[in-house]
Amino acid sequence: MTADSKAILAAAPPARTGSGPVRPRRRRRPHWAHAVLAPLAGLWLIPLVMVVGLSLLPTSNPGTTALGLFPQEPSLGNYVQIWTNNPILRNLVNSLLVTVPSVLLVILFGSMTAFALARLRVPLKAVIFGALTLALILPMSSIVVATFKILQAMGLYNNLAGLVLVYTALGLPFAVIIIRTSFLAVPPELYEAAMLDGASKFSVYWKVYLPLSRPALAVVAIWQSMSSWNDFLLPLVTLEDNTLKPLTLIPLAYRGTFLSQPGALFAILVLISIPIVVVFLLVQRHLVNGLSGAIK
Amino acid sequence: MSDHTVQKHTAPREWLAGTLFLLPAIVLFTIFVVYPIVYNFQASTLDWDGVNPGRFVGLGNYTRLFQDPIFLTTLKNSGWWILLTIIPQALIGFFLAMLLNEKLRGRAIYRAIFFIPAVLSPVVVGIVWQRIFDPFNGVVAKLGRATGLDFLVHGYLADPKSAIFAAIVVNVWMWTGFSMLFYLAGLQLIDSSVLAAAKIDGAGTWRTIRSIIWPLLRQTHLSLLLLGIIGSLKTFELVYVLTEGGPNHATEMLPTYTFKQAFQLQSVGYASTISVVLLLIAVISSLSMVRAFGSGFLTGDEK
Numbered sequence: 001m002t003a004d005s006k007a008i009l010a011a012a013p014p015a016r017t018g019s020g021p022v023r024p025r026r027r028r029r030p031h032w033a034h035a036v037l038a039p040l041a042g043l044w045l046i047p048l049v050m051v052v053g054l055s056l057l058p059t060s061n062p063g064t065t066a067l068g069l070f071p072q073e074p075s076l077g078n079y080v081q082i083w084t085n086n087p088i089l090r091n092l093v094n095s096l097l098v099t100v101p102s103v104l105l106v107i108l109f110g111s112m113t114a115f116a117l118a119r120l121r122v123p124l125k126a127v128i129f130g131a132l133t134l135a136l137i138l139p140m141s142s143i144v145v146a147t148f149k150i151l152q153a154m155g156l157y158n159n160l161a162g163l164v165l166v167y168t169a170l171g172l173p174f175a176v177i178i179i180r181t182s183f184l185a186v187p188p189e190l191y192e193a194a195m196l197d198g199a200s201k202f203s204v205y206w207k208v209y210l211p212l213s214r215p216a217l218a219v220v221a222i223w224q225s226m227s228s229w230n231d232f233l234l235p236l237v238t239l240e241d242n243t244l245k246p247l248t249l250i251p252l253a254y255r256g257t258f259l260s261q262p263g264a265l266f267a268i269l270v271l272i273s274i275p276i277v278v279v280f281l282l283v284q285r286h287l288v289n290g291l292s293g294a295i296k
Numbered sequence: 297m298s299d300h301t302v303q304k305h306t307a308p309r310e311w312l313a314g315t316l317f318l319l320p321a322i323v324l325f326t327i328f329v330v331y332p333i334v335y336n337f338q339a340s341t342l343d344w345d346g347v348n349p350g351r352f353v354g355l356g357n358y359t360r361l362f363q364d365p366i367f368l369t370t371l372k373n374s375g376w377w378i379l380l381t382i383i384p385q386a387l388i389g390f391f392l393a394m395l396l397n398e399k400l401r402g403r404a405i406y407r408a409i410f411f412i413p414a415v416l417s418p419v420v421v422g423i424v425w426q427r428i429f430d431p432f433n434g435v436v437a438k439l440g441r442a443t444g445l446d447f448l449v450h451g452y453l454a455d456p457k458s459a460i461f462a463a464i465v466v467n468v469w470m471w472t473g474f475s476m477l478f479y480l481a482g483l484q485l486i487d488s489s490v491l492a493a494a495k496i497d498g499a500g501t502w503r504t505i506r507s508i509i510w511p512l513l514r515q516t517h518l519s520l521l522l523l524g525i526i527g528s529l530k531t532f533e534l535v536y537v538l539t540e541g542g543p544n545h546a547t548e549m550l551p552t553y554t555f556k557q558a559f560q561l562q563s564v565g566y567a568s569t570i571s572v573v574l575l576l577i578a579v580i581s582s583l584s585m586v587r588a589f590g591s592g593f594l595t596g597d598e599k
Contacts, residue, residue, distance in 0.1 A: 041410070047428060116318045137579065284411075
């Protein structure tokens, strides 16, 4: 799959001049939409071409580029350098250690909550739902001071587990709203029938509702992966040790060092982006269906 | 509501089971969402550096905020942000969705190209666009020099007059694909027989889009509008990486100002005050939208 994502990023230069390959096809059955889409896509690709291009800057003479986008003599030197000179693997692992558990927890807790709200009798349903939607509009920056204090009090300051808990809590509202809508679309008769057969509530949830809601879970998974993997605000204020820092903090933490080696900086940016782009490409085909179930 | 209950006489046991299902979420939520909100309200009444005991000042921080010229700047910037991100993102997103809803060669690739910016970290997007706007090495300036279009050779992010608009351009690049995806999802729900009927009645493409498709996507427009308003008010990461709110507060948003007060000026009481005001603005705008349009677009319920 890495090859796929690289193909998307690296296929940039041919796609940018996209009007070229489109034109011959126009002689057969042309679709006029390409005439609009290809230039627009080309424009959209410029920053992506640039980030890959600059990561390939030669380490010795990084000044020579075509339009500031792509080096005249591309080299993999920067990747070799960040891989050997920095504990970058450690940072990559930290990012994974935060992202994977928070995605799993958000899906588990979020779908449990959604199931209770969609199918069970629980007190204060409206209040709970209201509180969840309130949290959707809560900016992370406005809770970060309090979160910092709470994590300190819980002994989770300077600890990756603290990040996992906060990301899970903040991810729940979106997850519950999306999954609940998907659960509501499951015919209630299915629930009644399973209950009459003597199934427990948990097994109905686990064996019937979860498998039927895969597109919604895909939407939640990609969304949560993005939020956890991409965030830098919380690590910035709650992590001290360099050995605990996730990848996203590296460009900011070593800004000064990177001034003299722009290529290495862009190589790290590519490294931050590849995993999340791969996850996106994996779940891409579920996204539209998952969302349309959720916003109907 | 399409909530469903099975046996009424087992209510207490149902409640117990339901509560068990809800428990993990409620615990996490209380600690990391409800408590911080309460905390903000409390801290907003203090003159406090976050370490030493604070001094109670009542509503003093609020009077200070409403006289703070930077507060006005943040409101103005949020206004520009709301106006100039939501509308272009919706129009381009809708346009792309219409084109990419058809069977078209390379459809998946186009969709991926437009959506990938939205999955990238603001750290990546911010640093990349800093470079693009760089007056020496950036592609915009280089293009300007190569073509003689001198106005392109300009430090767009360094100039207080243009910085906020440059940041808005970056936001549009990043999030247009998200609007596209929402419209694609909305288009799935339009009954194709409606469109077929329109065709039989002789409605042209433009007419069909304007009179049928666009109005039928009302829920999608509203969701994007609300998400856009909230997203604009919450904007932090991108601006922090691009400009840190500068130059001279020209791109300051409420969240970046909060962060600055709390972590750079050690003025935690004042930072909490800004947070409370931000939260109130967000709640009031969301509630007034729900008031005006019903909550269906938010919860997915038919109402």
